[in-house]
Structure formats: C-alpha cells, structure tokens
Amino acid sequence: MTRSSTRPTSRDVAQAAGVSQAAVSLVLGDKWRGRVSQTTAERVREAARELGYRPNLAARNLRLGRTRTVLLVVPALTTEFFAGVYTGAARVAAEHGFGVVLYPSPEGIGPARDPFASAQTALDGVLASSMAADALTAIRGDQLPLVMLDSDPTGSLGAATVNLDIADGVRQVAEHLLALGHRRILHLAADVPSWTFDVRARELAARLAPVPGTELRTARAPISIDGALAATETALTTPGTRPTAVVCDDDKLAAGAYKALRRLGLRVPDDVSVTGLDDLALATAIDPELTTVRLDAELFGERGMQALLAVLEGRQPDGGDIPVHLVVRGSTAPPPTSA
Amino acid sequence: MTRSSTRPTSRDVAQAAGVSQAAVSLVLGDKWRGRVSQTTAERVREAARELGYRPNLAARNLRLGRTRTVLLVVPALTTEFFAGVYTGAARVAAEHGFGVVLYPSPEGIGPARDPFASAQTALDGVLASSMAADALTAIRGDQLPLVMLDSDPTGSLGAATVNLDIADGVRQVAEHLLALGHRRILHLAADVPSWTFDVRARELAARLAPVPGTELRTARAPISIDGALAATETALTTPGTRPTAVVCDDDKLAAGAYKALRRLGLRVPDDVSVTGLDDLALATAIDPELTTVRLDAELFGERGMQALLAVLEGRQPDGGDIPVHLVVRGSTAPPPTSA
DNA sequence: ACGGGGACGTTATACGTAACACTTCGGGCC
DNA sequence: GGCCCGAAGTGTTACGTATAACGTCCCCGT
Numbered sequence: 001m002t003r004s005s006t007r008p009t010s011r012d013v014a015q016a017a018g019v020s021q022a023a024v025s026l027v028l029g030d031k032w033r034g035r036v037s038q039t040t041a042e043r044v045r046e047a048a049r050e051l052g053y054r055p056n057l058a059a060r061n062l063r064l065g066r067t068r069t070v071l072l073v074v075p076a077l078t079t080e081f082f083a084g085v086y087t088g089a090a091r092v093a094a095e096h097g098f099g100v101v102l103y104p105s106p107e108g109i110g111p112a113r114d115p116f117a118s119a120q121t122a123l124d125g126v127l128a129s130s131m132a133a134d135a136l137t138a139i140r141g142d143q144l145p146l147v148m149l150d151s152d153p154t155g156s157l158g159a160a161t162v163n164l165d166i167a168d169g170v171r172q173v174a175e176h177l178l179a180l181g182h183r184r185i186l187h188l189a190a191d192v193p194s195w196t197f198d199v200r201a202r203e204l205a206a207r208l209a210p211v212p213g214t215e216l217r218t219a220r221a222p223i224s225i226d227g228a229l230a231a232t233e234t235a236l237t238t239p240g241t242r243p244t245a246v247v248c249d250d251d252k253l254a255a256g257a258y259k260a261l262r263r264l265g266l267r268v269p270d271d272v273s274v275t276g277l278d279d280l281a282l283a284t285a286i287d288p289e290l291t292t293v294r295l296d297a298e299l300f301g302e303r304g305m306q307a308l309l310a311v312l313e314g315r316q317p318d319g320g321d322i323p324v325h326l327v328v329r330g331s332t333a334p335p336p337t338s339a
Numbered sequence: 340m341t342r343s344s345t346r347p348t349s350r351d352v353a354q355a356a357g358v359s360q361a362a363v364s365l366v367l368g369d370k371w372r373g374r375v376s377q378t379t380a381e382r383v384r385e386a387a388r389e390l391g392y393r394p395n396l397a398a399r400n401l402r403l404g405r406t407r408t409v410l411l412v413v414p415a416l417t418t419e420f421f422a423g424v425y426t427g428a429a430r431v432a433a434e435h436g437f438g439v440v441l442y443p444s445p446e447g448i449g450p451a452r453d454p455f456a457s458a459q460t461a462l463d464g465v466l467a468s469s470m471a472a473d474a475l476t477a478i479r480g481d482q483l484p485l486v487m488l489d490s491d492p493t494g495s496l497g498a499a500t501v502n503l504d505i506a507d508g509v510r511q512v513a514e515h516l517l518a519l520g521h522r523r524i525l526h527l528a529a530d531v532p533s534w535t536f537d538v539r540a541r542e543l544a545a546r547l548a549p550v551p552g553t554e555l556r557t558a559r560a561p562i563s564i565d566g567a568l569a570a571t572e573t574a575l576t577t578p579g580t581r582p583t584a585v586v587c588d589d590d591k592l593a594a595g596a597y598k599a600l601r602r603l604g605l606r607v608p609d610d611v612s613v614t615g616l617d618d619l620a621l622a623t624a625i626d627p628e629l630t631t632v633r634l635d636a637e638l639f640g641e642r643g644m645q646a647l648l649a650v651l652e653g654r655q656p657d658g659g660d661i662p663v664h665l666v667v668r669g670s671t672a673p674p675p676t677s678a
Numbered sequence: 679a680c681g682g683g684g685a686c687g688t689t690a691t692a693c694g695t696a697a698c699a700c701t702t703c704g705g706g707c708c
Numbered sequence: 709g710g711c712c713c714g715a716a717g718t719g720t721t722a723c724g725t726a727t728a729a730c731g732t733c734c735c736c737g738t
Contacts, residue, residue: 398694
C-alpha cells in the first residue's frame with residue numbers, strides 16, 4: 001500500500017520483503033552468495049516481482065560511473081550494410097551485458113543536438129565508421145575509448161581499428177576482369193573522403209599498373225544512384241576509346257552505372273562489364289545480377305564490438321583483417337571482340 | 340590544479356570561479372536572471388570552458404526524474420523508409436531538446452538484452468512502428484507514454500496514432516490500373532501481421548469490388564526480394580487466366596515480382612504491369628522504373644515526434660492522416676490486347 | 679572455556695546535480 | 709528612521725543505487 005503514483009524503488013521492495021535496502025541490492029545484483037540466506041533471497045525476489053520493481057538506471061549509472069552502453073557511429077542509416085554491422089555489434093554487446101546506441105551522422109539534423117556533448121557520462125565507448133568523418137572531431141574531444149571501423153591503421157587517431165580486407169576484394173575484382181580480357185577500365189569512385197575508398201583506388205591502380213596495355217580512368221560520384229548515373233554518363237561520353245568495364249566503389253554506384261549504360265544504349269555485360277562492392281539486396285534486384293564483392297557486415301560488427309569490449313577491459317584487441325570474396329554473377333563477361 | 344584523473348564536476352567549476360555549486364547550476368542551467376550578476380555568470384561560464392566541464396547526465400537524470408530521450412522502435416534497420424522516419428523524428432526532437440534512441444526490433448539479437456527492462460527510468464517516451472509487434476507487449480509492461488506509427492486508430496492499445504493515408508494510396512493505385520483497363524489483379528501481400536498491411540488488402544478489395552468483371556487474387560510473401568520472387572512465381576504458374584497486373588505491398592516485393600516475371604519470360608509492362616509502395620531508391624534502380632506510391636517518410640517521422648512531444652507535455656496530439664501520392668513510371672501500361 | 683570465523687545481515691555513505699529555503703546588503707519610500 | 713523589496717548569492721537536501729564497513733549470532737576446534 002505504498003504510494004502508487006511513483007515507481008517502486010529498491011527501498012519499497014526492501015520494506016515489502018522485511019529486509020534492508022542493501023539486502024535487496026545484493027540479491028538483485030546477484031552478489032548474495034554467502035551474505036543472504038536462500039529463503040530471504042527468494043522472498044526479496046518475490047517482493048520485487050510483486051511490485052513490478054525496475055532498477056533506476058540513472059541512479060545505477062551515477063553510482064557505478066559507467067553505463068554499459070556504447071555508441072555506434074555510422075555514416076547514414078540508409079544502408080543495408082550498416083544495418084548488418086549494427087546487428088552483429090548489438091549481438092556481441094548483448095552477450096556481455098552492453099547496450100548499443102546508434103548515432104547516424106547528421107544529415108539534416110544539424111549540430112544542435114550533439115550526442116557527444118555529454119558523451120563522457122552517458123557512454124562507455126564508441127565504435128565508429130571512418131565514413132562519419134565529421135563526427136570524429138567531436139569524439140576526440142572526450143577521451144572515450146574508441147575503436148574505428150575500416151580506418152587507416154596507421155592513422156593519427158591512435159585508436160584501435162578493425163578492417164575488412166577491402167584491398168584483397170579489389171584485387172580479386174581486378175584479376176577477374178583481367179582474366180576476362182578487360183584492359184580499359186573506368187573506376188567509378190565514391191566522392192566521400194574515407195580511408196576505405198582510398199584503399200579501393202590505390203589497390204586497383206596497383207594491380208593494373210604492372211599489366212601492359214591497361215588504361216585506368218576515374219570518375220567521382222556521390223553515393224547515390226542519380227549521382228552515379230550522371231558521373232558515368234559524362235565519363236563514357238568523353239572522347240577517347242570507351243572503357244570495357246566499370247569498377248564501382250559500391251553496389252549503389254553500380255546501379256547508377258546500369259542506368260547510365262541503358263540510357264547510352266549499351267548493354268551489360270555484352271558491351272560493358274560492371275562490378276560492385278558490398279553485395280546488398282540491390283545486387284540481385286537489378287538485371288543482370290551484379291558481380292560484386294561480398295562483405296560480411298554482421299561479422300564486421302561482431303569483430304568491431306569484440307575489439308571495443310577488449311579495450312574497455314584493458315585487454316589488447318586482436319587484429320587481423322576480415323576476409324571478403326568475389327561473387328561472380330551476370331554483369332561481367334569478356335569485352336566485345338570489336339575492341 | 341584539481342585531480343585530473345576524474346572529470347571535472349560542477350563543484351570543481353564552482354571552486355575555480357569562486358562561487359558555490361548552486362550558482363554554477365543556475366548559470367549553466369540558464370536560470371540565473373535576477374539571481375546572479377552578469378559578471379559572475381560570465382566568470383562561471385569561463386571557468387566551465389576552461390576546465391572542459393560536461394554535466395554528468397546520470398546525475399541530472401536522477402535528479403530530474405526524466406531523460407529527455409525517447410525511443411524509436413522500428414521493425415528493422417534495413418529499410419530506407421525507416422531511415423527517413425528517424426531523420427524526421429530526430430530533427431523535431433532536437434528542436435525540443437530531446438534525443439532519439441533507435442530500437443530495431445530484434446532479429447538475431449535475442450531477448451536477453453531487453454531495452455524495455457529499465458525503460459521506465461531511461462526513457463521519457465516511445466514512438467513505435469506497428470510492424471514491430473513483438474516489442475509492443477514489452478512496451479505495455481511499462482506505462483511509458485506511447486505513440487504508434489501506422490497503427491489501428493481504434494486499436495485496444497489506447498495509444499495515440501499517427502498514420503500515413505495508405506488507404507488513399509491504394510485507392511489511387513487501383514484507379515490507375517482500372518483506368519488503364521486492368522481487371523485481373525494479383526495482390527502480392529507482405530506476410531507480416533500489421534495494420535498497415537491489412538489496410539492495403541482491405542482497401543484494394545473494396546475499390547475493386549464494385550467494378551464488374553474484376554478478379555482479385557492474393558499471394559503472401561515475406562518482405563524480401565527472394566520471398567517475393569518465389570511467391571509470385573507460384574502464383575503466376577497456377578492454372579487459370581493470368582493476372583495482367585501485380586499490386587505489391589511495397590517496393591521490395593515489386594523488385595521480387597520483376598525477377599519472377601523475368602524468369603517466366605514475361606515483360607514489364609507489356610505483358611504484366613507492376614506497382615509498388617514506398618518509392619525507395621530501389622524503385623528507380625530497377626528497369627523499367629516502378630510506378631509506386633510515394634510516402635514522405637521524413638514528414639511521417641516529424642509528425643510522429645510532434646505527437647509524442649504533445650503527449651509528454653500533456654497536450655492533445657493533433658490527428659489527420661498524412662497524404663501520399665501516386666508516382667506513375669514505366670512499370671504500368673494497358674493490359675495486352677490479347678487478354 | 680574460549681576464540682575464531684562463517685552465515686546473515688544492517689548502517690552509512692557517496693556518486694553529481696537541481697531546486698528549495700534562507701541570508702545578506704543596499705536602496706527607495708513614507 | 710523603520711520597513712520592505714529586489715538583487716545576489718549560499719547551505720542543504722534528495723533523487724535511487726551499490727558497496728565498504730560494521731555487527732551479531734552460533735558453531736566448531738582445541
């Protein structure tokens with residue numbers, strides 16, 4: 001018959017069970033072995049259940065000085081890829097009693113509500129994609145434990161990194177195209193400053209350079225179908241011999257390239273081959289289905305979270321890039337013989 | 340020269356500025372008009388800046404009994420649509436000093452980490468999609484202020500609702516197809532128990548019923564390209580006269596329908612017309628571009644958050660469905676004359 | 679017989695903040 | 709001169725939790 005307007009506290013539970021508040025805390029915190037009798041413990045649990053007691057998180061966080069919550073910073077929510085990263089990260093976090101809060105890098109949200117303003121006291125750590133570059137400066141303001149996803153391991157941030165082996169994926173794409181006989185290649189690059197895209201450009205160039213007769217051109221586009229459409233169209237209508245293959249920094253760009261080729265009256269893969277990177281649902285929705293590099297987003301999220309938890313516990317996160325592999329579908333074929 | 344290992348508190352700021360902790364709270368809380376002099380206020384602000392002071396959120400939440408944080412429950416992160424909802428909701432929330440935390444309905448995350456376990460003390464309110472049905476029971480456990488997105492207004496939950504005018508969208512689709520001359524229609528329905536999908540089925544049937552000679556068939560599929568592919572394929576290979584149009588519950592299903600039709604050797608829109616619902620990027624990535632119903636996801640999120648804030652302030656949220664409109668593209672045409 | 683130590687608790691305290699209740703002081707007004 | 713009032717603060721308390729430190733019993737070994 002306590003006051004019903006406000007939620008029950010541990011003290012209410014204590015009163016109902018006829019013990020002290022400390023005992024309630026011990027029992028519910030599972031620290032009662034050898035301190036409270038079995039029967040009393042059960043009585044406390046029963047009282048808590050009866051009253052519908054829920055611990056007050058704010059009080060607990062204040063008392064403990066930590067929140068068991070980490071932040072996942074992603075460049076945008078639009079992408080299926082980061083949905084997978086979140087899923088993997090959240091699963092691992094849950095296994096360790098941690099929660100994950102998402103912070104999509106602002107786009108139309110404005111800096112008014114800076115989630116890092118009080119991050120120090122609301123979060124235990126941060127897992128951040130290198131693509132959300134603008135948010136990084138804000139993060140560094142606080143001294144929160146940080147693990148970067150797909151970022152330069154030798155970077156100045158000094159944070160631990162977990163990376164997909166994008167370089168190897170690009171290598172596989174290049175070898176696949178070279179084996180088919182392609183020599184003139186257009187690189188449709190994401191116009192986003194991020195290490196993960198730099199790697200693509202560097203590796204593609206490195207792999208093609210030693211092969212005689214190769215020609216690498218680059219077009220830049222924002223990561224959107226329309227952006228890729230426009231960039232591809234201008235790149236393919238500039239004078240000079242037309243590339244026989246378009247290597248795209250991700251699947252979304254590839255979808256834009258498809259549209260540009262269709263508009264120019266070119267067929268995929270008969271006239272021009274196209275490759276992507278990510279292997280999203282989009283890759284099999286378009287026609288022909290896209291040859292692309294499959295990234296295991298969930299595993300990526302899991303490994304990232306494991307690294308962050310290691311940092312939080314003072315352990316050394318174990319490195320090693322996550323392998324990726326090429327998935328060959330209908331968008332690649334030998335170049336037209338007329339070439 | 341205070342201890343540097345731990346973060347500065349408001350008391351540290353007070354000491355540095357030569358005032359009491361209460362004064363610091365007043366100044367930084369912007370409640371100092373007529374209680375603290377201009378010069379003192381400035382001195383406090385300067386000290387806070389100097390020390391890099393950040394208020395401790397846990398302490399503040401405990402003191403105030405609220406968090407200025409609300410939860411957005413979405414069925415999955417995969418969808419571009421809910422990314423838009425989040426963006427709109429987060430923008431409105433930010434304008435009112437609120438933060439938004441995302442809760443993607445668990446899929447492989449398991450119930451171990453129930454975000455509602457202590458929701459009462461960590462959240463001020465919940466904005467939930469009706470598609471995340473499994474999470475709703477958990478929500479009702481706590482007595483948190485709740486606003487539903489796209490849910491039955493007369494539902495037993497008794498929560499306020501904000502809805503898109505899906506019924507009108509379906510009406511527009513039906514009228515468009517009828518005007519083109521279609522009579523035999525396949526409804527590719529999402530196999531997800533949710534009011535928003537019930538409305539589609541009900542409204543489509545209602546609009547076709549009074550037209551003589553119409554025939555409505557229904558196929559159910561999970562919301563995925565492959566699921567839709569399989570369902571459409573079996574629906575179109577069953578004996579009987581083939582439908583001339585496929586009305587899909589969303590764009591993703593439409594992409595699956597495209598694949599099924601392609602596999603069956605049928606062309607869109609010459610042999611079969613297809614319509615979607617959502618107008619995602621996917622709609623213009625596939626060929627031909629999809630005739631679909633555009634939903635303004637951001638506006639949806641904004642209106643939802645406005646309603647929730649109204650509830651939190653004890654005001655009456657204003658209703659009214661959000662209008663939607665048909666976007667006609669290349670996937671619809673008159674039925675083949677042989678029909 | 680006596681002391682040492684489990685078993686079973688309780689009391690007290692601190693985390694950092696916001697807000698209520700108070701004090702002090704210098705005018706202004708009758 | 710007495711009185712009240714506003715400006716400019718300060719002292720204190722409470723929010724609900726987790727845990728360190730402290731008391732009892734009572735049993736058992738020597």
